[in-house]
Amino acid sequence: MKLPDRRPKLVIIGDRFLSPSVVAATIRTACADVLDIETVELPWPDEPMRHGYSEPGMEGLKEYQGDPDAIVRWVADAEIVVTQLAPFSATMLERIPKLRLIIVARGGPVNIDLAAARKRRILVVNSPGRNASAVAEFTIGVIIAETRLIARGHDALRKGCWRGDLYRADLVGPELSELAVGVIGYGHIGTKVVRLLKAFGCSVLVADPYVQLSAADARDGVRQVALDTLLRESDVVTLHARVTPETRGFIGRAEFAAMRKGATFVNTARGPMVDYDALTEALKSGHLRGAALETFAAEPTPADLELLRLENVTLTPHIAGASLKTIRHAAEAAAEEVRRYLSGEGPLNPCVPAP
Numbered sequence: 001m002k003l004p005d006r007r008p009k010l011v012i013i014g015d016r017f018l019s020p021s022v023v024a025a026t027i028r029t030a031c032a033d034v035l036d037i038e039t040v041e042l043p044w045p046d047e048p049m050r051h052g053y054s055e056p057g058m059e060g061l062k063e064y065q066g067d068p069d070a071i072v073r074w075v076a077d078a079e080i081v082v083t084q085l086a087p088f089s090a091t092m093l094e095r096i097p098k099l100r101l102i103i104v105a106r107g108g109p110v111n112i113d114l115a116a117a118r119k120r121r122i123l124v125v126n127s128p129g130r131n132a133s134a135v136a137e138f139t140i141g142v143i144i145a146e147t148r149l150i151a152r153g154h155d156a157l158r159k160g161c162w163r164g165d166l167y168r169a170d171l172v173g174p175e176l177s178e179l180a181v182g183v184i185g186y187g188h189i190g191t192k193v194v195r196l197l198k199a200f201g202c203s204v205l206v207a208d209p210y211v212q213l214s215a216a217d218a219r220d221g222v223r224q225v226a227l228d229t230l231l232r233e234s235d236v237v238t239l240h241a242r243v244t245p246e247t248r249g250f251i252g253r254a255e256f257a258a259m260r261k262g263a264t265f266v267n268t269a270r271g272p273m274v275d276y277d278a279l280t281e282a283l284k285s286g287h288l289r290g291a292a293l294e295t296f297a298a299e300p301t302p303a304d305l306e307l308l309r310l311e312n313v314t315l316t317p318h319i320a321g322a323s324l325k326t327i328r329h330a331a332e333a334a335a336e337e338v339r340r341y342l343s344g345e346g347p348l349n350p351c352v353p354a355p
Helices: 020-029 066-077 090-094 113-120 130-146 150-158 188-199 214-219 227-233 254-260 278-287 324-344
Strands: 007-014 036-041 082-083 099-104 123-124 180-184 201-205 238-241 263-267 288-293 312-313
Touching: 007 066, 020 036, 036 090, 066 090, 082 324, 090 113, 090 180, 113 123, 113 214, 130 150, 130 188, 130 238, 130 263, 130 288, 130 312, 130 324, 180 188, 180 227, 188 201, 188 214, 201 227, 227 254, 254 278, 278 288
Parallel strands: 007 036, 007 082, 082 099, 099 123, 180 201, 180 238, 238 263, 263 288, 288 312
Antiparallel strands: none
């Protein structure tokens, strides 16, 4: 690596998942001792993220944490910032004139005003697929947990109840090898979910209008179909799309009604794509046998959310991406972007604002 003729200041705003010390050590290994590095730790996930829809000066930003004034003070005259959750709004960027590179150590840079960054000639990069393996494995886990009634048995035993009835023929669930599983979204995560499902012997359907199946998946019998066909023919439907204007709320009452009676719905993607009131109705009516839900429209979930009280739902608090590999992957991706920036190379994963 060509050494810069100065020592750029780099600020790492990490948290209690993406450890700033791990990121700093990884960057020092990749870039030698050519940076002045400062670190800060935010209290996520012990404290929840925020959304800037109604906060003055933070319009449009999502899934962030950190006080804007404190972040501006921390960054001060830094040239490079690495973060997972710190917000950077248009008004904040105006106050950090020396900032040239923001590395977002996550897939979606929803905590950054990309248009404002471009206007100020600040490069923003992200880390697509950093937790793809973790989420894919988790998805298989919750499919098994829900279809084989693992959560029901666990909940009952914790309450002192031995649910021997879960061995009844009218209650037991199917094995993965006999299921048709529909995967909505064939990106970083969806492709890995398909690969794991094939190993279990599942019949796999994929719906994604923007991506073609890989040659290997097509050769192995994976079928690419329209969404209505996937809903109609799948025993399990698992969601792996991204939130866009097109997908917001696109799994609703009509889609649940179109699914097979007795099917299972799984969401380890994002809550805003799903009408959870409609899902609640489909579960209560018995049209759907069950659901496994990792994400919700509002997080943390409201205490009075009816879904939390339904027996035929496996619930987790948005932890599918939480693995040690995710941390390493994010740190290594950030270090490589820093190295490329210092060496004058182009970024691997530049972000552009939506048109």
